[in-house]
Amino acid sequence: MADCQGDGVEGATPMELYEKLTAQGEKVRSLKTAKADKAEVDAAIQLLLKLKVDYKGATSQDYKAGCPPSESAVLSNNGQSGNGAEEDTVDPWNVATNSAKGVDYDKLIVRFGSSKVDQELVDRIEKVSGQKAHRFLRRGIFFSHRDMHQVLDAYEKQKSFYLYTGRGPSSQAMHVGHLIPFIFTKWLQDMFDIPLVVQLTDDEKYLWKDLTLEDCHRFAVENAKDIIACGFDVNKTFIFSDLDYMGSSPEFYRNVVKIQKHVTFNQVKGIFGFSDSDCIGKISFPAIQAAPSFSSSFPQIFKGRKDVQCLIPCAIDQDPYFRMTRDVAPRIGYLKPALLHSTFFPALQGAQTKMSASDANSSIFLTDTPKQIKNKVNKHAFSGGKDTIEEHRELGGNPDIDVSFMYLTFFMEDDEQLEKIRQDYASGALLTGELKKMLIETLQPMITAHQENRKNVTDEQVKQFMTPRPLKFNF
Numbered sequence: 001m002a003d004c005q006g007d008g009v010e011g012a013t014p015m016e017l018y019e020k021l022t023a024q025g026e027k028v029r030s031l032k033t034a035k036a037d038k039a040e041v042d043a044a045i046q047l048l049l050k051l052k053v054d055y056k057g058a059t060s061q062d063y064k065a066g067c068p069p070s071e072s073a074v075l076s077n078n079g080q081s082g083n084g085a086e087e088d089t090v091d092p093w094n095v096a097t098n099s100a101k102g103v104d105y106d107k108l109i110v111r112f113g114s115s116k117v118d119q120e121l122v123d124r125i126e127k128v129s130g131q132k133a134h135r136f137l138r139r140g141i142f143f144s145h146r147d148m149h150q151v152l153d154a155y156e157k158q159k160s161f162y163l164y165t166g167r168g169p170s171s172q173a174m175h176v177g178h179l180i181p182f183i184f185t186k187w188l189q190d191m192f193d194i195p196l197v198v199q200l201t202d203d204e205k206y207l208w209k210d211l212t213l214e215d216c217h218r219f220a221v222e223n224a225k226d227i228i229a230c231g232f233d234v235n236k237t238f239i240f241s242d243l244d245y246m247g248s249s250p251e252f253y254r255n256v257v258k259i260q261k262h263v264t265f266n267q268v269k270g271i272f273g274f275s276d277s278d279c280i281g282k283i284s285f286p287a288i289q290a291a292p293s294f295s296s297s298f299p300q301i302f303k304g305r306k307d308v309q310c311l312i313p314c315a316i317d318q319d320p321y322f323r324m325t326r327d328v329a330p331r332i333g334y335l336k337p338a339l340l341h342s343t344f345f346p347a348l349q350g351a352q353t354k355m356s357a358s359d360a361n362s363s364i365f366l367t368d369t370p371k372q373i374k375n376k377v378n379k380h381a382f383s384g385g386k387d388t389i390e391e392h393r394e395l396g397g398n399p400d401i402d403v404s405f406m407y408l409t410f411f412m413e414d415d416e417q418l419e420k421i422r423q424d425y426a427s428g429a430l431l432t433g434e435l436k437k438m439l440i441e442t443l444q445p446m447i448t449a450h451q452e453n454r455k456n457v458t459d460e461q462v463k464q465f466m467t468p469r470p471l472k473f474n475f
C-alpha cells in the first residue's frame with residue numbers, strides 16, 4: 001500500500017510538497033489518458049490524496065493546481081505536519097473534529113484505504129444507468145467507495161447485484177440525517193432495479209444502550225415505517241429486525257457462525273477498540289452486521305445462490321464493520337461486498353460533529369412541525385455570516401462553515417440555484433436571515449410530505465415488508 005511509509009514527504013517544505021503534488025497530479029492524468037491498469041491508477045490517486053493531506057497539514061491550505069503555497073499560510077502552521085495530534089475521530093460510535101468545515105474526508109479515504117468517488121466514476125454511473133447522477137453523487141456527499149467499478153463492470157455484462165443498508169433503532173425519533181442513506185438507496189434501487197435488504201439492528205442497540213429488548217424491537221418496527229415512507233417498493237425490499245430474523249433463518253445464522261469462526265478477538269479489538277471488559281455480545285455483534293453482505297443469508301430472495309454481489313450504501317462511520325466483512329469474505333468462499341460511503345449530516349450547531357438523536361436542539365426531527373423547523377433553523381443553525389449587516393455586506397459570509405448552506409447542499413435539487421446562493425452568500429449580497437429562510441422553505445414541505453407518507457403506512461404493510469418472502473426477481 002502506498003500509505004505505509006516512506007513517500008519522502010517527512011520534513012519536506014511546503015514548496016517541495018507543492019511540486020510533488022503537481023507532479024503526482026500530472027502522473028494521474030497521464031495514466032488515465034493512457035488507460036493504464038486500474039490498480040496502477042488507483043495507487044497513483046491514493047498517493048495524490050495522501051500528498052494533499054500532507055500539504056494541508058503543512059500549510060493549512062487546500063492544494064490548488066497553479067497556486068503555490070503563500071508565505072503567510074506556510075508560516076501560520078510553522079510548517080508542521082498536520083498528521084499528528086489532531087486526527088478526526090470517526091468510528092461507529094463517535095464522530096468528532098476540531099474543524100468547523102467538518103471532517104477532512106480526503107484524509108479519511110487515505111486512512112481507511114478506500115477510493116474517492118471521482119468525476120470519472122460519477123460519469124460512469126450516469127452512462128450505465130442512463131440517468132443524471134443523484135445530487136448526493138454530484139456534490140460529493142457519497143464521496144468514497146470500494147469496488148464500484150467492479151460492480152458496474154459486472155452490471156454491464158448483465159450480472160445483477162443487490163443493495164444492503166441498515167439502521168440502528170435506538171429511539172422512535174429519527175432526524176433528517178438518518179434519511180440520507182435511504183434517500184440514496186431508493187435512487188439506486190430505482191436506477192438498477194435490484195433487490196434491497198434493510199437490517200434493523202435492534203440487538204445492537206440492546207447491547208450498547210440502556211434499553212430493554214422490547215423497546216429496541218418496538219423502535220425497529222417504528223423506524224421501519226419511516227424507511228417505508230421513503231417510497232420503497234414492497235416487491236423489491238425486505239426489511240428485517242435482527243431479533244426476529246436471526247431466530248427464523250437457519251441460513252442467516254449459519255453465515256453468522258462462519259464469520260465468527262474466522263475473526264479473532266484480536267482483530268475486532270484492533271478494528272473496534274473493544275476491551276476485555278466489554279460484554280461478549282458486543283464482541284460477536286460485528287458478525288451479525290456482516291452476514292447480510294452475503295446473498296446466501298437470504299435464500300428466499302436469492303434461491304440459495306451465494307454469488308450475488310452486494311453493494312452497501314452507508315455513512316463512512318460504518319466502514320469498520322465492512323472492512324472486517326471484506327477481510328473474511330474470501331476465507332469463507334464469498335464475494336466481498338462493494339461500498340458507497342457518505343459524509344455525515346452535520347449537527348445544527350456546526351460540522352464538528354454529526355446530528356445526534358439524543359439532543360433535541362441539534363437535529364431536525366422527522367416529527368417536527370413547520371414552526372419547530374423554522375425556530376430551530378433560526379435559533380440554532382450555526383452561521384458563517386458576519387456579526388452585523390454592514391460587515392456582512394462588505395466582507396461576505398463563509399458558506400463552507402455555514403450549516404444552513406450545508407443543509408441546502410443535501411436537499412436543494414437545482415445545481416445552478418445552489419451555486420448562485422453560494423456566490424451571493426460569499427459576496428455578501430445574501431444575508432444569513434435570507435439564507436435561513438431558503439433552508440426553512442426547503443425543509444418544511446419535505447418533512448410535511450414525509451409525515452404524510454408515514455401516516456399512510458399501515459401495520460399490514462409493515463408486516464409485509466418484514467416477512468421473509470421471495471421478491472419479484474428471478475435468481
Ligand code: TRP
Nearest residue numbers: 165166167168199201289314318
Ligand atoms: N450499525 C448501524 C447503526 O447503528 C446499522 C446498520 C446495520 C447498518 N447494517 C447496516 C448501516 C448496513 C448501514 C449499512 O446505525
